[in-house]
Amino acid sequence: MEQAFDLTIIWAGLIGFGLMMYVLMDGFDLGQGILFPFAPNEKARDTMMNSVAPIWDGNETWLVLGGAGLLAAFPLVYSVFLPALYIGVFLLLAGLIFRGIAFEFRFKANKSKHLWSWSFAVGSTVASFAQGAVVGAYIQGFETEGFVYSGGALDWLTPFTVITGLGLVAGYALLGSTWLILKTEGELQEWAYKITPRLLGALLAVFLIVSIYTPFIDPSVKTRWFDNISIIWILPALVAYCAFVVIRSVQKKQEGMPFVATMGIFLFSYLGLIASKWPYIVPPKFTIWDAASAYNSQLFLLLGFLFVIPIILGYTSWTYWVFRGKVKEGGYH
Amino acid sequence: MELDPLMLSRMQFAFVVCFHAIFPVFTIGLASTIAGFEALHFKTGNPVWLTLSKFWIQVFAVVFGIGVVSGIVMSFQFGTNWSNFSYATANFLGPVLSYEVLTAFFLEASFLGVLLFGRDKVPQGVHLFAAIMVATGTFISSFWILAANSLMQTPDGLELINGMYVVRSWTDALFTASFGYRFMHMGLASFLTAALVVAGVSAWFILQKRELEANRKALSVALWFLLILAPAQTLVGDYHGLNTLKYQPTKVAAMEGNWETSKGVPLLLFAIPDQENQTNHFEIAIPKLASLILTHDWDGELPGLKEVAVEEQPPVFAVFWAFRIMVGLGLLMIVFGVWGLVLRLGGRYYQTPLFLNGLRLMSISPFIAVLAGWVVTEMGRAPWLIYGQMTHAQGLTPSLTGGMALFTLIGYIVVYSLVFSAGIYYLLKVFRGGLEKANAPHEMDEIERPMRPFSAAHAAIDEEV
Numbered sequence: 001m002e003q004a005f006d007l008t009i010i011w012a013g014l015i016g017f018g019l020m021m022y023v024l025m026d027g028f029d030l031g032q033g034i035l036f037p038f039a040p041n042e043k044a045r046d047t048m049m050n051s052v053a054p055i056w057d058g059n060e061t062w063l064v065l066g067g068a069g070l071l072a073a074f075p076l077v078y079s080v081f082l083p084a085l086y087i088g089v090f091l092l093l094a095g096l097i098f099r100g101i102a103f104e105f106r107f108k109a110n111k112s113k114h115l116w117s118w119s120f121a122v123g124s125t126v127a128s129f130a131q132g133a134v135v136g137a138y139i140q141g142f143e144t145e146g147f148v149y150s151g152g153a154l155d156w157l158t159p160f161t162v163i164t165g166l167g168l169v170a171g172y173a174l175l176g177s178t179w180l181i182l183k184t185e186g187e188l189q190e191w192a193y194k195i196t197p198r199l200l201g202a203l204l205a206v207f208l209i210v211s212i213y214t215p216f217i218d219p220s221v222k223t224r225w226f227d228n229i230s231i232i233w234i235l236p237a238l239v240a241y242c243a244f245v246v247i248r249s250v251q252k253k254q255e256g257m258p259f260v261a262t263m264g265i266f267l268f269s270y271l272g273l274i275a276s277k278w279p280y281i282v283p284p285k286f287t288i289w290d291a292a293s294a295y296n297s298q299l300f301l302l303l304g305f306l307f308v309i310p311i312i313l314g315y316t317s318w319t320y321w322v323f324r325g326k327v328k329e330g331g332y333h
Numbered sequence: 334m335e336l337d338p339l340m341l342s343r344m345q346f347a348f349v350v351c352f353h354a355i356f357p358v359f360t361i362g363l364a365s366t367i368a369g370f371e372a373l374h375f376k377t378g379n380p381v382w383l384t385l386s387k388f389w390i391q392v393f394a395v396v397f398g399i400g401v402v403s404g405i406v407m408s409f410q411f412g413t414n415w416s417n418f419s420y421a422t423a424n425f426l427g428p429v430l431s432y433e434v435l436t437a438f439f440l441e442a443s444f445l446g447v448l449l450f451g452r453d454k455v456p457q458g459v460h461l462f463a464a465i466m467v468a469t470g471t472f473i474s475s476f477w478i479l480a481a482n483s484l485m486q487t488p489d490g491l492e493l494i495n496g497m498y499v500v501r502s503w504t505d506a507l508f509t510a511s512f513g514y515r516f517m518h519m520g521l522a523s524f525l526t527a528a529l530v531v532a533g534v535s536a537w538f539i540l541q542k543r544e545l546e547a548n549r550k551a552l553s554v555a556l557w558f559l560l561i562l563a564p565a566q567t568l569v570g571d572y573h574g575l576n577t578l579k580y581q582p583t584k585v586a587a588m589e590g591n592w593e594t595s596k597g598v599p600l601l602l603f604a605i606p607d608q609e610n611q612t613n614h615f616e617i618a619i620p621k622l623a624s625l626i627l628t629h630d631w632d633g634e635l636p637g638l639k640e641v642a643v644e645e646q647p648p649v650f651a652v653f654w655a656f657r658i659m660v661g662l663g664l665l666m667i668v669f670g671v672w673g674l675v676l677r678l679g680g681r682y683y684q685t686p687l688f689l690n691g692l693r694l695m696s697i698s699p700f701i702a703v704l705a706g707w708v709v710t711e712m713g714r715a716p717w718l719i720y721g722q723m724t725h726a727q728g729l730t731p732s733l734t735g736g737m738a739l740f741t742l743i744g745y746i747v748v749y750s751l752v753f754s755a756g757i758y759y760l761l762k763v764f765r766g767g768l769e770k771a772n773a774p775h776e777m778d779e780i781e782r783p784m785r786p787f788s789a790a791h792a793a794i795d796e797e798v
Contacts, residue, residue, distance in 0.1 A: 093409060111795050149732045301428035311439060
């Protein structure tokens with residue numbers, strides 16, 4: 001078939017966009033679960049859950065869409081990552097199921113409410129940790145023979161991936177706390193202001209470890225960053241700037257800026273990760289073109305994506321618009 | 334004992350897929366039922382249909398919610414446990430499964446919200462339209478899933494290049510030889526499931542003397558559907574069987590417990606298939622009937638299991654008995670359909686306790702029949718994952734160990750038992766609440782909370798403190 005465009009690049013962009021959307025959007029609602037046990041009181045917990053209840057499942061849409069899209073556009077990623085992360089994937093799914101069901105039942109529960117609170121907290125934390133470990137495993141790379149994963153069951157679980165796992169837990173908690181600054185008032189907001197700098201500190205510490213460690217395990221990353229001082233150095237600079245903005249805006253008690261700047265931290269570190277690894281999608285051997293599916297399959301699905309993604313984006317914006325403003329006791333009004 | 338990752342992965346897949354399958358098979362039929370109730374209300378203005386629709390929408394919401402969650406696990410299992418299969422078929426399965434996801438999200442983003450929460454916010458005609466679109470959408474969803482499964486049964490339109498199938502013709506690959514029969518068979522199964530559940534639940538309400546007028550109407554409609562659909566399903570099933578005979582003769586041989594290729598094959602009513610000795614014990618048979626059904630000729634020749642090597646035979650005992658359970662329950666459904674008609678002619682269909690109690694029990698029969706049917710078609714394909722081309726063993730994830738597979742098998746059983754028993758427990762609460770609770774004005778504090786499917790139901794999951 002005549003290949004008018006390099007669809008693989010388009011798909012890399014689509015999947016990359018979907019993944020970023022997922023991390024930013026599900027990040028702050030997973031964060032509510034991570035912060036749940038530490039919340040000042042039960043009323044605060046109700047408000048936290050209410051603040052994300054109408055939107056959380058729309059946020060998770062991006063994960064499922066990304067997963068299905070991967071199988072269709074980059075099957076090698078799907079068939080190497082999932083076996084390599086076998087146990088981690090199970091933990092991720094179990095975590096998401098437990099927290100998802102907690103959203104449904106905590107509001108309907110009376111005596112069993114605390115059980116659903118724990119289900120929400122543990123599920124969210126486990127799912128976030130598993131996602132962070134996936135990022136770490138991606139940086140480490142995968143042992144393959146031919147097009148097949150050939151490593152062991154727990155190769156993904158190393159001190160490094162534990163650190164990236166904890167890092168993402170801290171990062172999602174930070175997204176969660178800055179979201180609370182934006183969406184709540186009074187005691188809960190005060191608490192969120194208080195914990196935000198600490199969470200930021202934890203996240204930056206993990207970034208530092210990852211940034212020092214990555215060039216050592218992957219020489220091509222070292223070459224890319226240190227042989228020529230190039231334009232990509234603007235990315236870590238922007239991360240640092242965003243971190244500075246978070247701190248300053250928290251001190252000034254601004255409400256929107258901490259959340260926006262935290263999203264900036266995520267965006268620029270995500271771009272930094274891509275800048276390090278591009279075009280490798282199954283490191284250390286396979287690029288996005290090695291991992292791509294057939295041209296006509298990519299094209300067949302692209303039509304559907306281009307039709308549905310604008311609708312999902314529209315629906316998402318509409319939901320956020322409907323539930324704009326501060327969340328009060330007992331939900332949005 | 335050495336842990337076999339292949340056997341454990343098959344068990345895990347069977348467990349998760351069986352658990353998942355019972356939800357969509359119900360929601361597909363129920364979505365159409367609700368659209369029907371809405372249409373009747375729109376046309377007649379009779380509030381009874383509205384009462385019914387409001388109740389069944391709540392049931393739909395909960396079942397849909399559970400189905401979506403359990404479906405997510407399915408989409409990851411292909412990669413975790415069957416990575417070779419996923420990789421080889423990704424050019425086809427990837428887009429097809431993605432389209433299913435897109436369909437579901439498109440529905441959820443557009444029409445489901447209007448159906449569940451928009452009754453007082455949009456004109457009645459728009460609400461009806463949303464109901465029809467949700468019903469249509471569930472069928473489009475099942476189209477993609479059944480196309481994927483049919484390709485594994487009767488592969489077509491693909492070419493294997495360097496260990497990966499490339500789609501040569503999307504129409505051939507989507508509409509394979511068995512697809513039409515499978516789609517009809519599952520579509521009817523969904524309608525039958527909805528009819529039998531509505532009949533069973535309505536019968537239960539009638540026995541309790543609750544909302545008699547509405548429940549009688551629901552029972553009446555359900556019984557008409559049962560009367561027509563149950564025989565129609567037998568007919569479609571027969572054609573599906575003929576199609577299977579043509580493309581997967583070994584599966585039919587297992588269904589019939591027929592070891593030797595021979596003419597005038599009897600229909601076995603009872604037998605204990607013995608795979609080790611390649612024979613049956615304790616046969617009770619009707620002479621020549623299997624040949625007549627499958628070839629439309631008393632002396633027609635049917636292929637036996639011994640046509641293929643023992644390693645290429647499916648597990649005969651399971652396929653043989655699952656087929657009998659499915660057909661037996663199908664016949665029982667016909668009996669209830671006809672019984673209902675006889676009682677109706679005497680005007681007694683809603684006041685015969687024996688019949689009503691029978692219907693209560695029958696409400697679980699379609700689920701068992703559907704699972705049995707899937708056991709027939711899936712285990713009957715064994716040892717093939719893609720019929721004639723890739724075996725289960727070849728499709729398995731190479732790096733998977735028995736220990737890993739056992740860990741997740743137990744894990745999924747635990748997670749599903751905990752989480753979904755809560756879901757089913759809640760569903761039963763919604764049933765107990767009945768039409769009365771579904772139509773009662775509920776507390777307003779819930780209204781602006783999560784606009785999730787479950788939110789359409791208003792029961793509490795446990796007792797008040």
